[in-house]
Amino acid sequence: MGILIDGDTKVICQGLTGATATRLSERAIAYGTKMVGGVVPGKGGQSHLHLPIFNTVAEAAKETQPDASAIFVPPVTAAAAMIEAIEAEIPLVICVTERVPVLDMVRVKSALEGSSTRLIGPNSQGVITPDVCKIGVMPERPHTPGRVGIVSRSATLNYEAVDQTTTVHLGQSTSVGIGGDPVYGMSFIDCLELFFADDATEGVILIGEIGGTAEEEAAAFLKSASSTKPVVAYVAGINAPTDRRMGHAGTVDVFGEGNVTAKIEALDTAGAIIAPSAADMGTTMRKALGGR
């Protein structure tokens, strides 16, 4: 039945009354997502999209017992919104906000410690279990219920993987965007663990990119994992412009971070099947699952 969300997942939206949140929540509802409320400070007691609005996540949690919160607020209040959701013990928090300051995320990451909340994002396109539940900004098309789990740092490469797995008639169990920001919630590893334990998922497509060490960590995890499900990996940026680098990229190099070749090697060595290009994610998985 996919990971993280299902047909019974009750969802609130922080920032529901915003234009994008309104449009996308309306579409999520039409898609089948069980929206139960919204949180907009100062608008408590009102109603929007036929959903009750609360001033705080705590109130919304008390009245609607949500399983998840979708955060659609501006960057300036995103960290506070995430921390509020974490403190209200919302099991799953999905933050689609782009451009959240990294030191704000350091505080959010700290708030996550010892909490039972799973945070996805920020800068996530969301999570979708096709035809069952969708939280985030991804389009409905061309998602199809199916066999492949997808986890990606890049939203558009994720859509590409969705399109390809639909085209080769594999479909998706669940597709997760963990976001491309430096500091973020759930990792590749967290998602791989869930996908490996999920009956509906027969294989996982993992999409990384230049920067950070998330792919290397995923590789280390894969090496020790007992799952036999195939993992197809693609890492973007092997020919990325070096840019005019200052200290940062240099410092990154101190740790060996950000080197795509190294990421690919690590994943390859760990047993992942490397997709030759971004156009081959679907066909590579198709072969890995025994198709032609």
Added chain:
Amino acid sequence: MGILIDGDTKVICQGLTGATATRLSERAIAYGTKMVGGVVPGKGGQSHLHLPIFNTVAEAAKETQPDASAIFVPPVTAAAAMIEAIEAEIPLVICVTERVPVLDMVRVKSALEGSSTRLIGPNSQGVITPDVCKIGVMPERPHTPGRVGIVSRSATLNYEAVDQTTTVHLGQSTSVGIGGDPVYGMSFIDCLELFFADDATEGVILIGEIGGTAEEEAAAFLKSASSTKPVVAYVAGINAPTDRRMGHAGTVDVFGEGNVTAKIEALDTAGAIIAPSAADMGTTMRKALGGR
């Protein structure tokens, strides 16, 4: 591949700039319908939904060679729009306008004589070949590509038949709303002929209602038709309120018109399979096609 429309059908919209026309044309385009232009007197030369606007159907026909025109204009100009499209020799004209005066339709019907145009409607919800082309106001959901042709005088009963054939995994080849008005374009018979000749259509659901003699005429046609495709019929209104009748209904009775029992008997005798109720159209067709 269904009847009347396909993936190559080029469509113009008369009245494109109206709010409903805009919304539905945008959705039609996203659905795959090949829209090529709009006709809005006085707005020629402008552009709307990225489509060129023409002052007249004749200009639009010259510039875009449309296969079909969708008419989304108010009742007051609907007849003129239909006649204009007929005179411009648009092969297929679909008029969704409701409440067109009946004497206007007498004039339209007269304009149709000797023309090669096929008119659908007025007061039609349109025509859809699922996942290929959609012209009209019907929703996308729950249409699914499939085996059953649907032709109906009632839009909502048509949607019901779509829902049911999707639920029983038959899907639709093409669904046509011929409209519930007294005087209209294509008849049940016209559509049955096309469905019988269509490879994709394995059976036809015909949905009639009280009033007129269209069902009786369809029955007479069926009796003489050589097709072996099953036709499932449902006729609504057997328990319709008699209303407080004045002359009209009485006069109708002079012709034996409008009697649902007679319609059902005629269709039954002609070999149609009568659906026991509006809830049974899908399952009845399923059985007729050899399913359980």
Added chain:
Amino acid sequence: MNLHEYQAKELLKTYGMPVPPGIAASTPDEADKAAATLGGTAWVVKAQVHAGGRGRAGGVKIVKSSKAAGEAAASMLGTRLVTAQTGALGIEVKRVYVEQACEVAKEIYLAALVDRSIGRVAFLASSEGGEDIEEAAAAAPDKIHKLVIDPKTGLNDTDAKALAADLGLSGETADAVATAMAAVYKAFLENDASLIEINPLAVTEAGDLFALDVKMIVDDNAIYRHPEFEKLWDEAEVSAEEIEAHRHELNYVPMDGNIGVMVTGAGLALAILDMLKDQGGEAANFMDVRPVATREQVAAGIKMLLANAKVKAILVVTIGGGVLRCDTIAEGIAIACKEAGNHVPMIVRAAGTGKELAELALNNQGVQVTYATDLAEAAQLAIIAAGGT
């Protein structure tokens, strides 16, 4: 819309159709005076209701004095006339028409209507006119003569005379019938009629014609071209709830059962009535909501159902399409329940566009409803909620 006999006659007279002198009256006294004003020795007093079959039901009386005219009017005005076409409740008589009686040698049936099967205006005529035309026609359909008019050429005098000949008429009478047909055809087109029925068209011993009774229906969809008809909308004759329904663009017909029904789409509404009946239930009404309905219009419709003491359960069936959304219906239900209470069980079957938003709306507004997943279940639940079969 239906025109009253006196309104139709007044209109046809302007096109040259001969009609007997007559005056409408709303009180017995007015009827008395009308007869006196008209002069003559015999009058016909006729209840002005929108239903056929008045004669047999006592809605047409011949009187020989103005006093008797007043008495005939008194016997009709304020009573509910029940004819074969009114339903059991009948229609209250608010007005009578007092007309000079004329001697009749022959009663002809003549009607112009839109022939649906060919999409043209047609004349129907029979030499056997009178109250029993429908039965007569059923018994001997070959006695009904038909003339279909090509809209490009209009009514042809030769064809009209041929029809008159078919009725057994000749000479000046046949010419008069042809002239009358021309008048009817012109009136038909110019007034967007969907029916003009003259029955009987009387032929006097002298060979003169008189339209003795006229039924005329004007196309509702063309009323915008005839603002003069809007004024004739006879609100006095229809029930308060029908006026309310008309005001909110709801297609509403009261019925005899206990299940209040609101459906989006006339065809589906008819199907629901059939399903209720099949399963042993009975609708309290027919109510069809147009795709362009607003939530306020929906609310008005639901309030009508809630206000009806006969209604023991309400069944709402909606399929959202590209124009109408289920949540519009839901919002209307919520508004109605907030204003008029939620005191009868409400069964809702929503499908298609806006289904999920509809459920949210009802839930959020605290409106108690039972959801049905398909039509059969919807009908069944409504019947059970209304007290079973």
Added chain:
Amino acid sequence: MNLHEYQAKELLKTYGMPVPPGIAASTPDEADKAAATLGGTAWVVKAQVHAGGRGRAGGVKIVKSSKAAGEAAASMLGTRLVTAQTGALGIEVKRVYVEQACEVAKEIYLAALVDRSIGRVAFLASSEGGEDIEEAAAAAPDKIHKLVIDPKTGLNDTDAKALAADLGLSGETADAVATAMAAVYKAFLENDASLIEINPLAVTEAGDLFALDVKMIVDDNAIYRHPEFEKLWDEAEVSAEEIEAHRHELNYVPMDGNIGVMVTGAGLALAILDMLKDQGGEAANFMDVRPVATREQVAAGIKMLLANAKVKAILVVTIGGGVLRCDTIAEGIAIACKEAGNHVPMIVRAAGTGKELAELALNNQGVQVTYATDLAEAAQLAIIAAGGT
């Protein structure tokens, strides 16, 4: 955004970090005067460009007179400094920094940054500071010491001193390093830095500390909290097209190939560059369009590509999602072509939301494009259009 050395030093000084006296200069004359004003017997003249590796590239000179300072400035100002981090074109030097030279006994590396893998601020330090830190670290990673800061407790003085001890320091020098770390940490948090790198952090014979070079990056996403940094945005250093890109919120980096690329989404953009390279092509740039982009921003991006004489073909790849629609991209393309011409082949691969409207838009505007159905085909067509591999 990157701060220049002199900007970063000025800022750190306010937090108590010891830095040598220095003055920025835009002309040789100013540099001469700066040395005189600063006083002393030796100065360092440093090109102020946003790139590491200046020393080896001739961007750092030690002078012994104010005249020599002016001459050193003259040798740098207006030239393009090419370092290991600038790419072949280098960066034009618009400003130099003249600083008192100080005697150095030991060069330490000290940096604060956000450790992505654990989501915390961390200090990195090495006793082997200087220009070659990256190579040194690669050769002997154990010489890099790391201290991760728990945001709840902040930088602990004991931990800071322990790090100093790891660097082989003790006594007052170790205390001074701990104090400097506290200053850096405070500056880091208060200015939303993502990096503050002091290399070298000099220890004088007397045991005093000086930050000899500072690289500081401020989090672009937090600039709204620091309007003072907006003013420091050094437009003079970047190319006109980069300024243009920044103004239109386009993520743009010039490259060396002949295929102009615009992609919606950074990950997908990187993937396209990889696919072009794999198939023997070469992108002229990296350009990522944000989901909230307007058609005007897209048009500005396409115009930049059209204006680039190197560009022989343009490849636009877009996947419409719940926010960005393909037709917004198409409208932008059409606007750009209308204003700047449609003189190079344009390959478009549109998928997802608004794909069909995008094709209509381009068609209706008469913009000649070749459509690709998938990424591989898109890359291939672009390479062929640009002249083959």
